[in-house]
Amino acid sequence: MTNPIDFNSVLSLIDRTISPTYLSATQEIVLREVWNGKTYSKMACDYNYDPEYIKTVGCNLWQILSNAFNEQINKSNFVPYMRQKISCSIVVNKRDELLTNQNSQVLSTESLKREFYHWATAPNTEHFIGRDKQIKLLKSWSQDSNCNCIVVSGMVGCGKTSLITKFAKDNQSQFDYVIWFSLNNSLSPTTLTNNFLKIIGQNQDQHSNSGFTQQDLSSLLAQLINHLKQKRILLVLDDLESILEVDQVGICYQRNLEDYGHFLRSIIATNHQSLMICASRVRPKSLEYYGMNQIKILDLQGLEESTIEQITNLDSTKIEKTKLLDLSTRLHCNPQLLKITASHLNIFHDDHEDLEQVVQELCLVEEIVSLLEQELDCLSKLEKEIIFWLAISCQPIPQKDLATNLKHAQSKIKFNKSIASLEKRSLMVKDNSQYSLMPIMKSYVRRKLVQLAL
Ligand SMILES: Nc1ncnc2c1ncn2[C@@H]1O[C@H](COP(=O)(O)OP(=O)(O)OP(=O)(O)O)[C@@H](O)[C@H]1O
Ligand SMILES: [Mg+2]
Structure with a gap:
């Protein structure tokens, strides 16, 4: 029997239910193919996997789904269970919509595709504090239809990842899709574009990226741009510095990753309704050549003084408040430095201790040396x-x-x-x-x- 419900609606529902965890590429393949009625052995054969491996992926999946939905879900009842779950939510949504708007159009499964969020390894922002001014600024830039790209740049540990993630989470309802990726494992631009497309619902069967050429990147980018035009998508790219290096002339792309120039140019210079927000310790030089309408850059400094007590957990430390503020200024209120320092504050319990001396002591702390x-x-x-x-x-x-x-x-x-x-x-x-x-x-x-x- 054919499934009248779009699998993307199923994925969207699962994604929301299991959040903040997310499905791996293989788990998604298994779900899709079970939805299509394939057996494990056929999947293993089609995707060139060991059948035992696919079986293990399946077992784990049913466990995850059973826990998340609080129902016993397995390979045999997955399809009817999801069909019923989605039909119910369509009916409920439809009833609510009719109640609030008599002229509303009939709700299709398409509307369930909204709210598609992919957070990968985005950090938890539950304990995020301060930065009201910066969040407001990011929000106003994001509402500027000319602005295609925002780069938050700054010193190691100054809070770039936390800020862009907090912004994306607070504003996710403004977008059809929010897709978060870190570049710290130096993904090629082709793999990255392909990953974006896969999440948006294209290229579902394309799970190997070996052997792509420049032409392939161009055509993948053309597809991505098309989506960026049709939908409002927020692409979040963390750790942009991982694809860059400092050479004699300045900051350039790492060898074999030069195509990122093409990737960034396509997203920044094309007209569309989406937004890319990046965090980077350094700025790619080429970004300086775009007009300030298309790209906005936020040079992130340390935290506000008013948040220092919270981030260093002052109550549990013996250090005097004024002394702590003085010490924080010497660390330029860098949250990472402050957090490491806070875990060593018990060493500095003598209020008469010279802060210059304290700073010198901190230079011996391994995490600070590394930073x-x-x-x-x-x-x-x-x-x-x-x-x-x-x-x-x-x-x-x-x-x-x-x-x-x-x-x-x-x-x-x-x-x-x-x-x-x-x-x-x-x-x-x-x-x-x-x-x-x-x-x-x-x-x-x-x-x-x-x-x-x-
Ligand atoms: N506004 C904030 N509120 C609470 N904690 C914060 C805030 N900003 C940063 N932190 C904490 O400070 C640490 C460093 O933050 P984050 O990882 O965001 O810095 P970063 O600039 O992305 O660092 P890197 O250059 O290494 O990528 C983290 O432990 C994070 O939780
Ligand atoms: Mg970071």
Whole structure:
């Protein structure tokens, strides 16, 4: 018997019910094929899987669905159960809609496809605090029909992932689809585009990406753009820096991932009704060439002072509030640094302890060393050189004195750009036209230099 209900409606219902977990590609294949009436052995043969593996995937799936729906669901009752569940929800929705709007159109299963959210490894934002101004700004940009792309960029651990995820979760009802992906495993742009299409409901049978060519990427992108035009889709891309590297000239795409230029260009420069929001420790250079209408960039700084007590869990620490705020300023209110520091605050229970000393102590904490090293890795040679001079200077340095010291500053433009970038990343502070370094970075670089000299 043919199924009158679209499988995407089934997937959508399952997705909502099992959230925040989500189906893997193989689980989705098994469900789709059970829906189509295929046996496990036929599936294994068609998709080139071991039959035992498909059986195990199936067993786990029925367990997940039984727990999520609070009903015993198995291979034999899956189709009738879902058919009944969706028919009921159509009737309920239809009744509600008729009650509220006599002129409403008959509800089709199509409307169930709305609210399709794919969160992959998006973090939990239950304990998210502050950032009201930034969330408001992101919201206003997202409502600007010219804006196709928002990039949230900033220092390691400054809260980029948390912010874009919180924004996406709070505003998911504004979109037909929200699709969240991290690029930290350096997916190729072809695989990524294919994954997007698969989630939106295209290319369902295309689960292998080996052997694609540039032509394939172009045609996949054309399909994706088509969807971005027809539906309002929010694509969330985290860890954009994973596809970038800092070379002699600046920030460029990693070798073999240069096609991301094509991918980003297509999404940013084409007219559609969707939005892409990315988080990145560094900005791809090519993004600077788009008009400020199409792309908006938010340079994310540290958390607001008013949230420091919450994030460091002040009540359970012995440190005085004013001292904690002073210490937080030295860490530029970077939430990751604050959280690591908070877990070590019991070491600093003496209120008379010199904060300079505390910062130096923090530079010995393994997680902080790792975070600062990751931050240094994001910098160009010129930016590193500026950091070096600021670290060895006991006093803030006027801009012109800084420029005369530098070996890598071939041009004034490059120098000014580097200064601006370091300021945006909260690594450098300007006061009265004089520059100084973020205290913890200063202590860390000094320690590194001493170690090198020994
Ligand atoms: N607004 C916030 N409220 C509560 N916790 C936050 C907030 N922002 C960030 N954090 C916490 O700080 C830590 C770092 O945040 P997050 O992972 O978002 O930073 P990031 O900028 O994405 O880091 P990376 O550069 O490593 O990707 C996380 O533990 C996160 O939960
Ligand atoms: Mg992140």
